[in-house]
Amino acid sequence: MADEMVQRAQRFINTTYNNGATLGISKLEENGQTGWTVMYALTRALQYEMGISALSNSFGPTTLGKIGELYGKIDDSTAPSANFCRIIQSALYCKGYDGGEIDGTYNDRVKAAVTKLHQNMGVSTVYPGGSLWPKSTKGLFNMDAYVTVSGGSETIRSIQQWLNGRYLLRKDFYVIPCDGHHSRDVAKSMLFAIQYELGMADGTANGAFGPGTQSGLKLHTVSTGTTGVWARLFTAAMILNKRNVPFGDFTATVQSGVQTFQSFSKLPVTGKGDFQTWASLLVSYGDQSRKGTACDGVTMITPSRAAALKAAGYMYIGRYLSNPSSTSLPEKQIQPGELATIKGAGLRCFPIYQTWSRSADYFSYSQGCIDATNAIEWAKIHGFKAGSIIYFAVDYDAMDGEVTDYVLPHFRGVMRTIGENSAYGVGVYGPRNVCQRVADAGYAAASFVSDMSSGFSGNLGYPLPTNWAFDQISTITVGSGTGAIEIDNNIASGRDTGQGDFDPGMSRDDDLDTDLDKTAYRAPMLSDVRQYLGSIGVPETGGEGWTADNDWVTYNVVSTTEAFGMVMDADWLFTNLARTLKIRKALIQAPVLWELRKLNPLDALADEAVKAGLKDDASTGWGQIFAWVTIDARNYCMRQGIINGTPLTSSDTRAVWNNLQEPEYNIPSVAYLTIYNAYQLGIARPNLTTTAANTQALLARYNGTGPAAAQYGRELAGLYNVLENYNKLSRTS
Structure with a gap:
């Protein structure tokens, strides 16, 4: 909401100081809204009027000292000029106080405003009356x-x-x-x-x-x-x-x-x-001489180190599921036989997942899904049992706005992926504010708090999170000789006791799909897709054909290049699904790419009819799926233990249809429908070695049954082969 007096203050800066050029800033927007930009301008103007040559946004020691040196205090007897006084009046208005008419007069209204300012600050006894002193002036020229x-x-x-x-x-x-x-x-x-x-x-x-x-x-x-x-x-x-x-x-x-x-x-x-x-x-770290019962570290737990930790009173050990580096910290990742050593010593282990996670731009919904998929895979490889809480790291001082814009979407992706595709729990490692906000959003069951970083803005001024499990307070060395090990010493709340027994573990499947090597293959892959679709009558743009409802339509909504680009931008999601379900991602990509390319005006009309309540359901989203089909497919996968979730009923139709508008829900539904279709066809569940005949049958069943579906299957089988060719090159390169 615009304030007329703040607007006048902005105009005063612009007209008096050559649209900001004199102060080394851009012209202020005269919008009547206060903010740091206005306060910085007023600070520079104050410095300019006091003869300070190196103008700065900061009201620092030089500015503070100059006020004391020149005036002692600022009032009607010491204000050196009308413009100096106008700066004070403008700052008062920007703080919400009555600064008079911005007329350059330190009058009774200004004195009353300063008196009120001091009362609000709690310093009226220290600074009685209506004079501004250096420290209260500093407090005036900020956004506090x-x-x-x-x-x-x-x-x-x-x-x-x-x-x-x-x-x-x-x-x-x-x-x-x-x-x-x-x-x-x-x-x-x-x-x-x-x-x-x-x-x-x-x-x-x-x-x-x-x-x-x-x-x-x-x-x-x-x-x-x-x-x-x-x-x-x-x-x-x-x-x-x-x-x-x-x-x-x-x-x-x-x-x-x-x-x-x-x-x-x-x-x-x-x-x-x-x-x-x-x-x-x-x-945040409290008394760092406190002895914890939990620890974490980047060093392998050998029998002698396990013995040293147990003798020192440690019970729970945090270890990393993976290490993205092949050279740095060679023992960071859980090593072969290490969990058996931990178990044999009567200790317990809680898993941590971290790749980079040290700046805001790492975090996103898609990266959260990727991290969760990788964490599930590694947790199973190491043998962590169902119920283990995996701690996903936020290893930097995330500002509150960054938590909102980056970290929370990231953990929404983690939670959705972990919750739907595993029996593991989600924990968060990070500063107090990060942990509490992720917990409050419902995305983490427990927090591992990086309290050693006491200077983090996310720790200063924030209490210990309500769901804290481990509180990292110091780095120490335990044991001696071959048993010596450097650890982060953690206080344990008992909320998470880790795992003391482990499954045999799985071998890592190197034949799973990976993200496409876009640098090497994106351009030739698009060229081959365009060439293939053109060969079957689907040009780069436009085209005509029959819909499943026997309507003759023109396909002119999305071009081949646009549809391909959308699929490539979501490559992370196709890869995640393929790795989780252990199927070829081309089996999911082909129908999605096809349905995007074949979008037509009738699809949009059907969507609008559902939104208006004229229809209960319509094929929708990237994969053009009906809600009722999605419900059947997801329920089947739940019954088979492929995914987790609450069984859906016909009363969920509209909610499911709404969810299908999100690619992050729609594309997985394509994958689950493909698995369900195998059941409906009476053939084996799709896997990494599904035959060409079964692949074509599954693609055909995506469109239903009958001659039109059979043709759909033949056409998509060719598209599948183009996509699979480049996916194969990426996973074997």
Whole structure:
């Protein structure tokens, strides 16, 4: 929503500073909406008016120091110019305060706004009156809120205001948000506050959980009856970790909350704010001297290492299902005989799946499906039993927006693939925010938390996830001699105990389809597809023929090149299905490519009729499948134990039809229908060696029965052969 005064502020910047050129920025959009772009422009304008030559978006030490040096404080007696004052007025409006008429006058309205700003910050006692001081000016020129926003907690806001009011005059403490939400800045301010109360001087206090801070906290256990600043700091830390206790004195209610927190975090349940409890509240890794009962690592568990781990009290070992590198970390992947060693030592193992997963662009729905398919395959090769939870890694500091846009779709793909095609469970490895959000979305049963990375924005300001199974807090070495092994030391909650027994395992089938080598084969494959289809009367565009309903139509919706491109873009999905079901992916590709190429206006009309409620069902989506056929096919595959799921009924017809609009649902349905068709034909389930005759029969049955279906089968058999030729080259190259 546009704000007229913010729009005036934007216009002031544009007209006064040569459309931003003077400030080294582009012209501001005069849309009346505040944001970082506007705040950066106002910061640069303030610097310009103070004579700072190197303008910057950052309101850093130079800007802060210059205000103190030139003015001490900013008010009607010190504001050096009308434009300087207009910048202050504009910033106030961008923060939601009445800055007057942006007329260059530090008048009573401006003073009242500054007074209100200081009250909201919690610093009105420190900075009484309507003058802006350097630190409150810095707080004005950013996007931090000083009122409760977006469902924030009033109790957390009171803590934020208290911290500001008590510590703002310390050298390295700056105004923190008062928005009712825990955050990175708030977490760091808590550490500064504790260091100040421990007596650390300015310059020594640094907001880090170092040896001095830890030693000091060991002398400040709080318990029932404790009052004063240490009780307030401790209860603040509890509240910031989403514990429902009152802010202030250490009461019986606080003691009960502490006991619950300690139990949840697997700390000794003392009911006191002892050092380990302080540590767990203040930093993600907590007390790194804690001894865990779980570990993970990239080193093979040999008998001597297993003995050393068991002697050190470890019970659960996390090991990697695969290693994408053939040279780096040669023992990262579970080695032959290793699980037998773990079992023989009376230990248990939980599986981890990770390839790259260290930047946002790795994650997507399709990559989640791929990872899940590979993880299922490797878990079976190693012999992990049904019910094992596989932890899929998010091994970087994912920003909250990246979790929304990349990580959650990725885990939706993981969950759908694991849930439909295996009896394994899904876990997530990553920072606290990642783990909690994936769990809240219903995509993970358990979390393996990368809490050693305490500086991650996804750990700072976030409590331990509600479904945590393993909490990674330190890297240590256990054992000596041949038993020495470096591990990540993890606290175990008991939510997942891994596997202590294993199936014999499977050999890896090297004859399964792989992703097409698109660099080498995409262009010649398209050329051969076009040539073949042209030879049977299906040109690059257009074409005419009979539909299954005996309607003569013109095929002019999708060209051969477009249909082929769509199939190639979904190659990952065809590959996944082929590997999971152990069939040739050309058997799925051929009907999908054909149906895409043969889309016609009558198909679109049928879809619209279903959407309007005029029809109950119609063949739809990439594979042009009816919902009722999909229901029969999926139910058959469920009964055979090929896929998991809840049996479908006729009442699900519309929901299934809607799902068929998604290629990720439609294409698997093509594969399941092909398996069901084998049953209907009374022939063997399709596999990697299905005969040419059976392949043609399955392709024909996709179109039904009768002469038209037989012709369909003959035509698609030729297309199958073209596709299979290049798929074969890819899997053998």
